Amino acid sequence: MHVLATAGHVDHGKSTLVRALTGMEPDRWAEERRRGMTIDLGFAWTTLAGGTTLAFVDVPGHERFVPNMLAGIGPVPVAMIVVAADEGWMPQSAEHLAALHALGVRHGLLVVTRSDLADPGPARAQALREIAATSLGDVDSVCVSPVTGAGLDELRSALGRLVAGLPAPATGAPVRLWIDRSFTIKGAGTVVTGTLGAGRLRPGDELELTGADRPVRVRGLQSLGVAVDEVTAPARVAVNLRGVDKDAVGRGRALLTPGRFVLTDLIDVRVHGDPVADLPATITLHAGSAAVAVHVRPLGADTARLRLRTPLPLRIGDRALLRDPGRHHVAGGVTVLDVVPPGLTRRGAAAARATELTTMDGQPDLAGELRRRRLVRRDDLTRMGVDPGRDAAPWLADPAHWAQLRERLAAEVGKHAAAHPLEHGVPVEALRHLLGLPDRALVEALVEPPLTLREGRVSAGTSALPAELVAAIGSAFDAGRPFAAPEANRLTELGLGVRQLGAATRAGLIVRLTGTVILPAGAPEQAVRTLAGLPQPFTTSEARQALGTTRRVVLPLLEHLDSAGVTRRLSDDRRVVVTPPS
Numbered sequence: 001m002h003v004l005a006t007a008g009h010v011d012h013g014k015s016t017l018v019r020a021l022t023g024m025e026p027d028r029w030a031e032e033r034r035r036g037m038t039i040d041l042g043f044a045w046t047t048l049a050g051g052t053t054l055a056f057v058d059v060p061g062h063e064r065f066v067p068n069m070l071a072g073i074g075p076v077p078v079a080m081i082v083v084a085a086d087e088g089w090m091p092q093s094a095e096h097l098a099a100l101h102a103l104g105v106r107h108g109l110l111v112v113t114r115s116d117l118a119d120p121g122p123a124r125a126q127a128l129r130e131i132a133a134t135s136l137g138d139v140d141s142v143c144v145s146p147v148t149g150a151g152l153d154e155l156r157s158a159l160g161r162l163v164a165g166l167p168a169p170a171t172g173a174p175v176r177l178w179i180d181r182s183f184t185i186k187g188a189g190t191v192v193t194g195t196l197g198a199g200r201l202r203p204g205d206e207l208e209l210t211g212a213d214r215p216v217r218v219r220g221l222q223s224l225g226v227a228v229d230e231v232t233a234p235a236r237v238a239v240n241l242r243g244v245d246k247d248a249v250g251r252g253r254a255l256l257t258p259g260r261f262v263l264t265d266l267i268d269v270r271v272h273g274d275p276v277a278d279l280p281a282t283i284t285l286h287a288g289s290a291a292v293a294v295h296v297r298p299l300g301a302d303t304a305r306l307r308l309r310t311p312l313p314l315r316i317g318d319r320a321l322l323r324d325p326g327r328h329h330v331a332g333g334v335t336v337l338d339v340v341p342p343g344l345t346r347r348g349a350a351a352a353r354a355t356e357l358t359t360m361d362g363q364p365d366l367a368g369e370l371r372r373r374r375l376v377r378r379d380d381l382t383r384m385g386v387d388p389g390r391d392a393a394p395w396l397a398d399p400a401h402w403a404q405l406r407e408r409l410a411a412e413v414g415k416h417a418a419a420h421p422l423e424h425g426v427p428v429e430a431l432r433h434l435l436g437l438p439d440r441a442l443v444e445a446l447v448e449p450p451l452t453l454r455e456g457r458v459s460a461g462t463s464a465l466p467a468e469l470v471a472a473i474g475s476a477f478d479a480g481r482p483f484a485a486p487e488a489n490r491l492t493e494l495g496l497g498v499r500q501l502g503a504a505t506r507a508g509l510i511v512r513l514t515g516t517v518i519l520p521a522g523a524p525e526q527a528v529r530t531l532a533g534l535p536q537p538f539t540t541s542e543a544r545q546a547l548g549t550t551r552r553v554v555l556p557l558l559e560h561l562d563s564a565g566v567t568r569r570l571s572d573d574r575r576v577v578v579t580p581p582s
């Protein structure tokens with residue numbers, strides 16, 4: 001299925017056209033039919049000759065209902081722009097087009113209706129000129145008259161060509177269903193509808209609902225009036241929700257894949273349109289089907305910080321638009337650059353931030369986020385829309401910052417050892433505090449030989465070992481390949497016999513998997529993090545490849561992890577990680 005939104009000035013024949021194409025009535029309300037005018041969004045659908053289903057979101061053209069129009073086009077990336085042959089380009093033709101452009105809509109076509117009333121040529125030429133100057137670029141155009149039926153077949157073919165050229169939808173992406181309608185059905189309870197732009201939905205799915213403090217469950221699904229077991233984007237969908245009051249789920253709320261969006265009330269954006277300095281201090285942000293008042297703090301020439309009156313589920317790269325309702329003016333589009341921006345309290349922080357924003361373009365960028373944030377939770381990155389990669393560690397750090405923390409940790413441990421020679425190391429919690437870190441797990445992750453972690457304390461555990469032994473152990477390993485255990489003859493070469501290896505093991509410098517298979521301390525923990533990132537369960541050979549090692553190492557390593565209870569061996573010899581790394 002594909003979903004298109006109509007656009008165009010009042011009375012230019014949008015609804016008449018949708019009615020002619022679908023045989024359905026998009027004007028759902030008696031008042032709309034009495035006044036011959038669309039007030040709110042209408043929904044209708046049809047199947048083309050080739051079997052493709054098209055759903056239409058029919059919007060009102062009257063100036064007073066522009067907010068309803070925006071709720072309709074916000075979640076729909078394809079437009080059918082309608083202009084009447086006898087009236088030509090009019091103010092809401094321009095305003096609707098400005099809105100599509102602000103949202104960065106790239107796909108659409110022009111339909112010149114009421115072609116029986118006047119020569120459609122001039123209206124078509126002007127509309128094509130206006131559209132060509134926007135994100136839609138050069139579009140196909142068809143002249144029709146639903147009254148005489150002229151041009152409708154040609155329009156169906158043009159619609160078929162348009163949707164055949166649309167990019168494939170991201171069906172594996174998280175769901176963000178912007179709600180455009182909610183109602184109750186006797187016996188079934190609350191139903192919400194929306195345009196599913198990405199991902200898929202199934203009955204039984206648990207979702208977050210913006211504005212609600214508990215997750216909700218999908219009780220049933222309909223698409224185009226029929227109950228279905230699954231809906232894949234793009235699609236119109238009606239979702240029956242369990243245990244949700246209709247009044248809690250109006251237009252502008254959204255149903256979300258859990259853990260994949262930040263509900264934010266503070267965003268940094270790039271504005272495409274009016275200069276930021278000309279924006280009013282308060283303006284309306286339209287995103288998806290939502291409209292919220294925002295306070296604008298200009299930062300650069302085309303960047304600003306927006307404080308939202310109500311939080312919205314936004315991600316880096318989202319497009320939205322700013323409209324001044326008082327002046328009936330679309331001020332421009334915005335690209336979301338940051339959904340968890342830093343505070344600007346320090347002197348000069350705003351200017352520095354403005355400079356930083358010039359380098360950001362709304363493309364999620366892992367290295368850039370790590371550099372700017374230094375230390376960030378994996379889950380938080382995912383919610384922002386940044387792929388944290390395969391490493392399953394709960395925190396990610398900027399490499400330079402991490403190296404610096406390692407040095408500071410070693411210095412603190414050294415200082416403590418000098419001051420308290422009889423104490424065995426420093427408590428992890430004390431180090432967490434000294435380094436100003438948010439989580440003890442970070443201190444533990446920073447510990448690497450020669451430092452050791454024992455019973456909640458970090459010590460320079462090798463101080464009791466002869467320096468030559470520490471040096472020999474150091475040269476037995478390759479820093480970049482923690483799972484490459486040195487061969488037995490290499491150990492002999494380095495003078496590392498049973499006694500030496502025993503001492504190094506006791507000092508916490510190495511882990512001994514078998515008599516001669518040794519790994520650096522911390523390697524098993526690192527292995528668990530990598531293994532937790534594999535599809536579960538995994539085979540020995542998958543583990544070996546993921547760790548970049550050999551069977552000689554991976555077999556005893558997995559047994560070591562089994563006996564520590566962090567992995568479990570299944571009857572078919574595959575394994576699962578049972579205790580995810582903390």
Ligand SMILES: Nc1nc2c(ncn2[C@@H]2O[C@H](COP(=O)(O)OP(=O)(O)OP(=O)(O)O)[C@@H](O)[C@H]2O)c(=O)[nH]1
Pocket residue numbers: 008009010011012013014015016017036037038039059060061062113114115116117144145146147148
């Ligand atoms: N002669 C003629 N009249 C048409 C044609 N298409 C629409 N109309 C008439 O134009 C008027 C407006 O049509 P609608 O379809 O309601 O226009 P609309 O764009 O949906 O209007 P809003 O939703 O209120 O913005 C109606 O009286 C229609 O009967 C056409 O091709 N030829």
Ligand SMILES: [Mg+2]
Pocket residue numbers: 014015016037038058059060061
């Ligand atoms: Mg209409």
